[in-house]
Amino acid sequence: MTAPLISGATLSADDLTVSLGGRAVLHGVSAQFRAGEVTAVVGPNGAGKSTLLACLAGLRRPDAGSVSLEGAPLAALSHRERARKIGFLPQTPEVAWAVDVETLVGLGRTPHSGMRGLSEADRLAVARALKHTDLEELALREVKSLSGGERGRALFARVLAGEPSWLLADEPLAGLDPGHQLDAVDLMRGFAAQAGQGVVMTLHDLAIAARLADRVLVLVDGRLIADGPPREALTPDVLARAYGVTARVVEGQSGPLIELVGRHG
Amino acid sequence: MSHSRRSWLLIGGLLLAIAVLFGLSLMSGRVWAPWSAWIDRSDPRWAIIFELRLPRTVLAVAIGAALGLSGAAMQGYTRNPLADPGVLGVSSMAALGAVMSLYLGLAFTATWLLPACAILGAGFGVVLMLALAGTTGGTVTFLLAGVILNTVASAGVALALSLAPNPWAAQEIISWLLGSLADRSVEEVRLAVPLIIVGLAILLTLRKSLDALTLGETGAVALGVNLSAVRVILAVGVGIASGASVAVTGLIGFVGLIAPHLVRPLVGHRPGVLLVPAALAGSALVLAADIVVRLTPSAAEMRLGVATAAVGGPFFLALLISMRRRLA
Numbered sequence: 001m002t003a004p005l006i007s008g009a010t011l012s013a014d015d016l017t018v019s020l021g022g023r024a025v026l027h028g029v030s031a032q033f034r035a036g037e038v039t040a041v042v043g044p045n046g047a048g049k050s051t052l053l054a055c056l057a058g059l060r061r062p063d064a065g066s067v068s069l070e071g072a073p074l075a076a077l078s079h080r081e082r083a084r085k086i087g088f089l090p091q092t093p094e095v096a097w098a099v100d101v102e103t104l105v106g107l108g109r110t111p112h113s114g115m116r117g118l119s120e121a122d123r124l125a126v127a128r129a130l131k132h133t134d135l136e137e138l139a140l141r142e143v144k145s146l147s148g149g150e151r152g153r154a155l156f157a158r159v160l161a162g163e164p165s166w167l168l169a170d171e172p173l174a175g176l177d178p179g180h181q182l183d184a185v186d187l188m189r190g191f192a193a194q195a196g197q198g199v200v201m202t203l204h205d206l207a208i209a210a211r212l213a214d215r216v217l218v219l220v221d222g223r224l225i226a227d228g229p230p231r232e233a234l235t236p237d238v239l240a241r242a243y244g245v246t247a248r249v250v251e252g253q254s255g256p257l258i259e260l261v262g263r264h265g
Numbered sequence: 266m267s268h269s270r271r272s273w274l275l276i277g278g279l280l281l282a283i284a285v286l287f288g289l290s291l292m293s294g295r296v297w298a299p300w301s302a303w304i305d306r307s308d309p310r311w312a313i314i315f316e317l318r319l320p321r322t323v324l325a326v327a328i329g330a331a332l333g334l335s336g337a338a339m340q341g342y343t344r345n346p347l348a349d350p351g352v353l354g355v356s357s358m359a360a361l362g363a364v365m366s367l368y369l370g371l372a373f374t375a376t377w378l379l380p381a382c383a384i385l386g387a388g389f390g391v392v393l394m395l396a397l398a399g400t401t402g403g404t405v406t407f408l409l410a411g412v413i414l415n416t417v418a419s420a421g422v423a424l425a426l427s428l429a430p431n432p433w434a435a436q437e438i439i440s441w442l443l444g445s446l447a448d449r450s451v452e453e454v455r456l457a458v459p460l461i462i463v464g465l466a467i468l469l470t471l472r473k474s475l476d477a478l479t480l481g482e483t484g485a486v487a488l489g490v491n492l493s494a495v496r497v498i499l500a501v502g503v504g505i506a507s508g509a510s511v512a513v514t515g516l517i518g519f520v521g522l523i524a525p526h527l528v529r530p531l532v533g534h535r536p537g538v539l540l541v542p543a544a545l546a547g548s549a550l551v552l553a554a555d556i557v558v559r560l561t562p563s564a565a566e567m568r569l570g571v572a573t574a575a576v577g578g579p580f581f582l583a584l585l586i587s588m589r590r591r592l593a
Contacts, residue, residue: 057487059483059486059487078489079486079489079490079491080489081489082489083487083488083489084489086487087487088483088484088487090481090483090484090487093480093481093484094344094480094481094483094484095479095480096344096478096479096480096481096536097344097479097529097534097535097536098530098534099479099533099534099535100533103268103533103534103535104479104480107476107477107479107480107484107488108488110473110476110477110488110489110490111488111489113473115470115472115473117269158480162488
């Protein structure tokens with residue numbers, strides 16, 4: 001019997017190297033991302049997490065190495081094709097002008113729609129995204145008037161409306177209170193549960209990474225030092241190397257719990 | 266009411282306003298030309314209408330559209346409601362190009378050289394503005410880039426004036442700079458209108474990209490927008506449209522600032538959808554201003570550029586005050 005083929009879309013980074021202003025930010029990072037999984041990229045500040053995500057999203061060309069999507073090089077896709085496959089949530093999403101929620105979510109259809117504006121299919125996708133994120137009643141509200149949690153949902157709905165296979169999110173939980181963090185996590189998990197879809201996100205919060213991610217990549221100084229399920233990736237040894245902290249990892253009800261004991265040596 | 270329905274109603278309303286103002290513009294001036302004079306070729310006022318007022322009116326529509334749409338496109342790209350060809354120095358650079366052609370005498374060797382120089386100046390102005398403000402420039406950076414371009418351009422114009430070979434040439438340059446639609450002929454219409462149409466058509470291709478830029482540059486690129494192409498199209502389109510306008514009318518400021526602002530709330534603040542209504546609002550504004558200028562009793566006709574500045578200056582100030590908190 002042969003090993004089961006990894007079904008659906010795969011996204012892979014092959015030997016990515018990126019330098020910014022003479023400083024190497026990524027040193028030969030290779031990783032494969034599978035559909036059906038939520039992968040968290042963690043690491044100290046300045047480790048290259050956002051740069052890795054930008055490369056995976058096709059927003060930055062690596063100086064060396066390549067990213068491939070479903071076996072084909074990402075760089076060979078047109079801007080539009082790439083945008084249809086990969087939805088990207090930037091770290092500090094900007095929303096200019098006093099647009100309403102429905103308009104914002106409609107922008108997610110940009111890679112699909114023609115010059116004449118949104119088609120019927122586009123409208124349906126927007127309606128589904130609004131329903132899924134429970135924003136139907138806020139559809140005509142100005143985005144600037146939303147609370148932090150509502151705004152986060154609206155930005156997520158914008159990505160959903162584009163019906164991408166991949167959701168790449170840079171620090172999607174930053175600035176949310178614990179309740180809204182869990183809501184956001186549910187939305188991410190729900191996205192990855194759909195056939196052929198996967199999530200890659202950068203995270204600062206190790207506790208959430210340990211609980212919610214199927215897989216964790218630990219990036220330190222532009223190099224991957226661990227890659228695997230949370231239990232295997234987030235070991236005391238790895239945490240000491242990554243953050244310079246002494247940590248204990250204990251088994252909790254819904255996954256490993258990380259207890260920070262103190263600054264390492 | 267849905268967004269698209271509202272946009273169509275708005276466009277219909279603006280077209281109606283333009284039609285009414287167009288008629289009024291043909292009728293009004295020193296000599297009132299009623300409807301009856303339009304159809305009677307033997308009426309002496311017939312010539313006034315069709316040889317003097319018609320070119321002037323057509324130019325008002327074209328230039329208003331060019332400035333309104335250029336302003337809306339620049340505001341959409343910079344995500345800054347204070348952007349406009351005048352404020353960001355693009356018009357001054359066009360004027361500098363035109364003045365250089367007057368000063369060097371190029372404008373007298375071939376009629377197309379002055380607009381060509383104005384368009385080059387405007388296109389160069391947009392490129393410089395984008396370069397000075399950088400790709401992630403905020404509101405303040407763009408305004409500073411505009412200050413620099415305006416300063417450089419007026420220094421260049423002042424230099425040309427001070428070195429002018431004779432007072433007559435200096436007078437010609439000043440009079441042209443002040444901005445007016447008076448005494449424009451069919452020749453100017455033939456020169457500017459086709460260019461303006463080309464410029465506007467180029468800018469209209471940016472509709473979707475400008476909408477996507479609501480999400481910032483990263484957001485737009487993630488949605489498949491090719492930003493370097495957008496920058497080139499913007500520079501070429503604004504260069505041709507506002508360059509051609511400046512070439513035949515001189516500096517008419519603030520239209521590109523006011524027109525998009527008036528219609529923005531009516532299109533749900535979407536920067537791409539705003540383009541056509543902003544062009545129409547610009548036409549209506551310039552038509553109305555040109556009628557007012559002609560009807561104002563004074564020894565010499567008031568300059569259109571002076572009139573728009575008189576309205577636009579306080580408007581700019583009010584906008585700045587309302588944005589002060591955000592800018593600080």
